[in-house]
Amino acid sequence: MAAGLERATRRDSANVEAVKRLTGAEPVLVDVQPLQQAMPGFDRSTVLTSGAPLAWDEYRGGQRAGIIGGAIFEGLAQDEADAEAKLAAGEIRVRPCGDYSCVGSLAGIYTASMPVLVVENHSGGNRACCNLFEGVSRHRLNYGVYNEDVGRNLRFLHDVIGPVLGETVRTLGGVPLLPIMKRALHMGDELHSRNTAATLLFTRELIEPLMQLQPRMPTQVKQTLDYLRSSDYFFLRLSMAASRSAADAAHGIQSSSVVTGMVFNCRDFAIRVSGLGDRWFRGPLPTMFGAKLFEGFTEADVEFMGGESTFNETAGLGGFAQAAAFPLQEYQGGSPEKMVEANLAMYRITLGEHPELKIPYLGFRGLPSGIEIHRVVETGITPIMDIGVAGKAGGQIGAGSFRAPIECFRSAVAAYAEADI
Amino acid sequence: MAAGLERATRRDSANVEAVKRLTGAEPVLVDVQPLQQAMPGFDRSTVLTSGAPLAWDEYRGGQRAGIIGGAIFEGLAQDEADAEAKLAAGEIRVRPCGDYSCVGSLAGIYTASMPVLVVENHSGGNRACCNLFEGVSRHRLNYGVYNEDVGRNLRFLHDVIGPVLGETVRTLGGVPLLPIMKRALHMGDELHSRNTAATLLFTRELIEPLMQLQPRMPTQVKQTLDYLRSSDYFFLRLSMAASRSAADAAHGIQSSSVVTGMVFNCRDFAIRVSGLGDRWFRGPLPTMFGAKLFEGFTEADVEFMGGESTFNETAGLGGFAQAAAFPLQEYQGGSPEKMVEANLAMYRITLGEHPELKIPYLGFRGLPSGIEIHRVVETGITPIMDIGVAGKAGGQIGAGSFRAPIECFRSAVAAYAEADI
Numbered sequence: 045m046a047a048g049l050e051r052a053t054r055r056d057s058a059n060v061e062a063v064k065r066l067t068g069a070e071p072v073l074v075d076v077q078p079l080q081q082a083m084p085g086f087d088r089s090t091v092l093t094s095g096a097p098l099a100w101d102e103y104r105g106g107q108r109a110g111i112i113g114g115a116i117f118e119g120l121a122q123d124e125a126d127a128e129a130k131l132a133a134g135e136i137r138v139r140p141c142g143d144y145s146c147v148g149s150l151a152g153i154y155t156a157s158m159p160v161l162v163v164e165n166h167s168g169g170n171r172a173c174c175n176l177f178e179g180v181s182r183h184r185l186n187y188g189v190y191n192e193d194v195g196r197n198l199r200f201l202h203d204v205i206g207p208v209l210g211e212t213v214r215t216l217g218g219v220p221l222l223p224i225m226k227r228a229l230h231m232g233d234e235l236h237s238r239n240t241a242a243t244l245l246f247t248r249e250l251i252e253p254l255m256q257l258q259p260r261m262p263t264q265v266k267q268t269l270d271y272l273r274s275s276d277y278f279f280l281r282l283s284m285a286a287s288r289s290a291a292d293a294a295h296g297i298q299s300s301s302v303v304t305g306m307v308f309n310c311r312d313f314a315i316r317v318s319g320l321g322d323r324w325f326r327g328p329l330p331t332m333f334g335a336k337l338f339e340g341f342t343e344a345d346v347e348f349m350g351g352e353s354t355f356n357e358t359a360g361l362g363g364f365a366q367a368a369a370f371p372l373q374e375y376q377g378g379s380p381e382k383m384v385e386a387n388l389a390m391y392r393i394t395l396g397e398h399p400e401l402k403i404p405y406l407g408f409r410g411l412p413s414g415i416e417i418h419r420v421v422e423t424g425i426t427p428i429m430d431i432g433v434a435g436k437a438g439g440q441i442g443a444g445s446f447r448a449p450i451e452c453f454r455s456a457v458a459a460y461a462e463a464d465i
Numbered sequence: 466m467a468a469g470l471e472r473a474t475r476r477d478s479a480n481v482e483a484v485k486r487l488t489g490a491e492p493v494l495v496d497v498q499p500l501q502q503a504m505p506g507f508d509r510s511t512v513l514t515s516g517a518p519l520a521w522d523e524y525r526g527g528q529r530a531g532i533i534g535g536a537i538f539e540g541l542a543q544d545e546a547d548a549e550a551k552l553a554a555g556e557i558r559v560r561p562c563g564d565y566s567c568v569g570s571l572a573g574i575y576t577a578s579m580p581v582l583v584v585e586n587h588s589g590g591n592r593a594c595c596n597l598f599e600g601v602s603r604h605r606l607n608y609g610v611y612n613e614d615v616g617r618n619l620r621f622l623h624d625v626i627g628p629v630l631g632e633t634v635r636t637l638g639g640v641p642l643l644p645i646m647k648r649a650l651h652m653g654d655e656l657h658s659r660n661t662a663a664t665l666l667f668t669r670e671l672i673e674p675l676m677q678l679q680p681r682m683p684t685q686v687k688q689t690l691d692y693l694r695s696s697d698y699f700f701l702r703l704s705m706a707a708s709r710s711a712a713d714a715a716h717g718i719q720s721s722s723v724v725t726g727m728v729f730n731c732r733d734f735a736i737r738v739s740g741l742g743d744r745w746f747r748g749p750l751p752t753m754f755g756a757k758l759f760e761g762f763t764e765a766d767v768e769f770m771g772g773e774s775t776f777n778e779t780a781g782l783g784g785f786a787q788a789a790a791f792p793l794q795e796y797q798g799g800s801p802e803k804m805v806e807a808n809l810a811m812y813r814i815t816l817g818e819h820p821e822l823k824i825p826y827l828g829f830r831g832l833p834s835g836i837e838i839h840r841v842v843e844t845g846i847t848p849i850m851d852i853g854v855a856g857k858a859g860g861q862i863g864a865g866s867f868r869a870p871i872e873c874f875r876s877a878v879a880a881y882a883e884a885d886i
Contacts, residue, residue: 230792231652231662232825241652244665251672251690258676269672370825371651380826404653404791405801405826 051299054465058300062318063396063414066302066359069290070166071221073282076210078202080156082173083144090137091115094152094350095309096324097140100131106188106349106438107310110151111138113190117198118155141352142305146173147288148352149281150186150434158198159206163221163285168293174285176201177278179271182338182439188349189438200267208261208268212253219249221286222400225361228279229411230404234369235283236353236362237376237430237443242279247272280353287359288352294318294414299465301456302395303415306354306427306448310347315452317417320459327451333386333428335444336377347436354429354448360398360411363428363445364390368403376430376443386428386445387412393419393427417460420453472720475886479720483739484817484835487723487780490711491587492642494703497631499623501577503594504565511558512536515573515771516730517745518561521552527609527770527859528731531572532559534611538619539576562773563726567594568709569773570702571607571855579619580627584642584706589714595706597622598699600692603759603860609770610859621688629682629689633674640670642707646782647821649700650832655790656704657774657783658797658851658864663700668693701774708780709773715739715835720886722877723816724836727775727848727869731768736873738838741880748872754807754849756865757798768857775850775869781819781832784849784866785811789824797851797864807849807866808833814840814848838881841874 080086091114093107103111112127120136121127130136141148146160154160160173178184178197185194213219224245231241250272258265272278295304300318307314307324314324329348337345356362366372366383373379384405390412391397397410420426426448435441501507512535514528524532533548541557542548551557562569567581575581581594599605599618606615634640645666652662671693679686693699716725721739728735728745735745750769758766777783787793787804794800805826811833812818818831841847847869856862 227661240648241662241665244662244669247669248665248694252687255676255679255686258679265676266673273669373825373829380828404794407801408794 051465054299055301058297058319059302059395059414059416062294062297062300062302062304065168066290066294067396067398067413068167069286069293071163071286071289072166073161073213073219073221074164075162076159076206076213077162078157078206079144079146079154079160079173079175082160082162086144086156087137088156089120089135090139090156091118092139092141092144092146092148092152092154093309094141094148094150094352095307096312096314096326098309098311100138102311103138104310105347105436106434107151109190109438110153110185110188110349113185113194114153114155116190117185117195118157120155144173145171145288145292146175147284147355148350149174149284150432151188151350152352153185157202159202159210161281161285163282163289165289165293168289170289170292172285172289172292174281176205177275177281180274187434187439204264204267205271208257208264211257212250215253215256216249219246221282225283225286226400229365229368229401232369232371234362234365234372234430236280236356237432238369238372239279239283240276242283243272243276246279246282283356283361284353287355287361290359291355301417301460303358303417306358306429307352308348308354309350313449313452315456317456317460319465320456320463323459325452325455325459327449327455330429330446330448333445333447334376334378334382335433335442336375337433337442341435341441345435345441347434349434351431353431357427357429358415360394360401360413362430364412365403366430367405372430376445378445389425390428392423393425417453417456420450421457424450426450426453472886475720476722479718479740480723480816480835480837483715483718483721483723483725486589487711487715488817488819488834489588490707490714492584492707492710493587494582494634494640494642495585496583497580497627497634498583499578499627500565500567500575500581500594500596503581503583507565507577508558509577510541510556511560511577512539513560513562513565513567513569513573513575514730515562515569515571515773516728517733517735517747519730519732521559523732524559525731526768526857527855528572530611530859531574531606531609531770534606534615535574535576537611538606538616539578541576565594566592566709566713567596568705568776569771570595570705571853572609572771573773574606578623580623580631582702582706584703584710586710586714589710591710591713593706593710593713595702597626598696598702601695608855608860625685625688626692629678629685632678633671636674636677637670640667642703643821646704646707650786650789650822651825653790653792655783655786655793655851657701657777658853659790659793660700660704661697663704664693664697667700667703704777704782705774708776708782711780712776722838722881724779724838727779727850728773729769729775730771734870734873736877738877738881740886741877741884744880746873746876746880748870748876751850751867751869754866754868755797755799755803756854756863757796758854758863762856762862766856766862768855770855772852774852778848778850779836781815781822781834783851785833786824787851788826793851797866799866810846811849813844814846838874838877842871842878845871847871847874
């Protein structure tokens with residue numbers, strides 16, 4: 045009994061600390077540079093991808109196609125057959141994004157030369173990176189498609205967008221992201237499936253350095269403005285890096301039962317827990333809570349090809365902030381009533397409320413933050429996540445809200461009970 | 466009986482047409498230029514001010530001070546005493562803003578040299594103008610204050626902001642406002658007391674022409690960007706001109722009982738009705754529905770010094786769109802529940818729903834548009850208006866929601882019953 049109480053006290057204190065670190069993150073975009081420069085230890089023959097690690101022969105569908113596409117784009121292989129052979133032989137390594145503090149959007153393919161947004165969490169002293177939004181085409185490498193157009197677009201990001209953004213961000217001495225995220229939540233964004241306001245606010249920060257750069261690089265500056273203008277989702281990659289940096293800072297606290305990561309690959313969903321080391325607790329893929337598919341597609345066309353943007357929900361955004369983003373109905377379906385109800389349910393499985401990031405409709409209540417594994421298992425309420433939906437033929441076919449599976453939370457609770465904490 | 470039916474049919478048809486013109490407006494910002502250029506017939510010795518006309522000796526408080534300040538700013542008088550004398554003698558004329566298709570913010574002071582935003586309603590073929598937001602200082606001419614700082618700021622608008630905006634708008638060949646307003650309503654604006662998103666979206670439209678202008682006028686371009694950046698309310702003047710242009714287009718339809726203008730001066734609130742000519746139906750000043758005053762101020766400090774931004778409510782914005790703008794709680798108080806309830810009530814006194822401008826929280830229902838005088842009198846529900854609150858000592862002291870008085874609607878209903886329609 046006394047031991048049980050002591051254990052509970054240790055857990056409570058550890059969780060207070062975890063929530064404090066999670067909600068106390070101060071993410072600042074400090075640079076945009078190729079992954080191999082941002083992560084000097086990065087081995088050029090590596091391809092990163094979303095989710096808990098799998099053996100190469102377990103990757104399938106769009107995620108497998110994305111990894112192969114990344115290898116070809118990077119010049120690690122000449123064609124698909126060559127890539128398949130080298131991947132099977134281990135000449136090309138596949139690693140989870142998290143091994144290099146990256147966070148994957150959908151398939152989450154990273155190779156050495158790709159420009160990444162480098163976000164520093166000033167309060168945690170750690171960094172996280174995310175690569176760039178590929179634009180509005182339905183076909184993108186992160187949706188498991190690689191062809192001539194996709195390759196040309198990736199080179200454009202490498203040659204133009206990355207360098208211009210890098211220079212402007214360095215000129216500014218960094219761009220603090222929290223003030224932008226705070227305002228965006230008051231402007232219809234939940235910062236996962238809607239980033240319209242945040243992208244605009246971020247663009248405004250860049251105007252002056254872009255003007256300074258213009259005489260030297262007029263074409264590239266114009267191309268960058270066009271890219272930012274056409275990409276209402278640009279900021280998603282920044283909110284992802286910010287969320288990963290916050291979650292990483294909250295990870296590794298002895299005795300804490302707070303979730304510090306939710307990811308999926310093409311086969312399973314997985315969570316990690318602050319006090320339970322680097323183990324991923326796996327469960328089945330998420331289930332549809334409500335989605336809106338592009339015309340001509342049905343639920344049978346949906347394919348899971350990975351995703352780590354659910355770090356945003358880990359940090360209280362997206363499905364945990366739907367009541368900030370009623371316009372999402374247009375993009376992913378649902379109704380305001382259902383969004384409010386789903387959002388309120390997330391307070392039942394979290395321990396804290398974000399002191400800075402707030403939801404106007406809920407009377408400026410702070411975002412529900414710090415998912416606690418026992419609360420999930422006891423209530424049977426699992427996290428709701430706003431994600432882009434990929435199709436079996438590759439490409440995006442819609443967007444929707446999905447529920448995390450309860451199995452991984454049950455496994456985590458069991459492991460927690462057995463752990464020496 | 467048959468005559469009564471015929472009359473009702475004529476009214477219904479006329480009102481359908483009025484709502485069509487009101488909600489079918491296509492406002493485009495076509496230029497920014499001094500009032501005397503925008504309105505060639507404008508007599509230089511005239512000062513415009515908000516509300517139904519009053520005799521000079523009836524103007525009082527901040528509105529009177531504003532008129533005098535405008536006269537001094539324009540060089541029509543040397544000092545207050547000189548201005549008082551010339552105004553009393555009729556050497557300086559005071560006219561309502563509407564005489565020159567202008568729309569007044571608070572006291573609504575216009576003089577010949579002031580730059581105005583020229584908005585053309587492409588569907589109606591008419592124009593409306595609004596002068597520029599004076600910036601974030603609590604003391605501004607439109608809040609009844611004229612001093613050295615206010616004068617310097619007005620000259621800055623005249624020398625820098627007006628010319629730079631004018632050139633960029635002409636370079637663009639005009640800026641369509643409806644697409645911006647549509648998006649802004651999905652981003653937390655109700656386009657009266659909250660214009661944050663619209664101002665950002667408008668700023669984005671100007672980036673490229675500002676870049677083109679930069680080599681020639683680097684300082685002025687930077688000052689304009691700073692001005693736009695510091696002014697979350699910049700767009701209010703554009704939504705006001707857009708609303709006035711829509712309301713003017715809907716005015717003058719024989720037999721229509723739709724409200725085409727709501728304004729107030731320092732003494733009374735007034736409405737005009739599409740089918741009842743240019744007569745203003747006057748009633749007492751609005752009553753407070755809910756407001757948030759800056760620290761240190763109470764309701765006893767509130768002074769009415771005029772306002773025509775309520776053309777926005779006439780067109781379905783502001784108090785008619787509160788459910789689009791929950792963040793307004795911070796600025797003007799209230800609760801989400803009360804905002805939704807107030808917004809829904811406005812559908813009971815209007816005849817139409819805007820086909821383009823919609824409210825996400827209400828399942829993308831169109832804005833309630835086309836206030837009908839009989840509906841107001843029968844339900845006892847009067848329009849709710851989001852307005853800035855002026856103080857007795859001059860300057861802004863807060864913001865809030867106010868209710869229009871029922872008396873002017875009753876007078877209009879009586880006049881309508883007697884009219885030969």
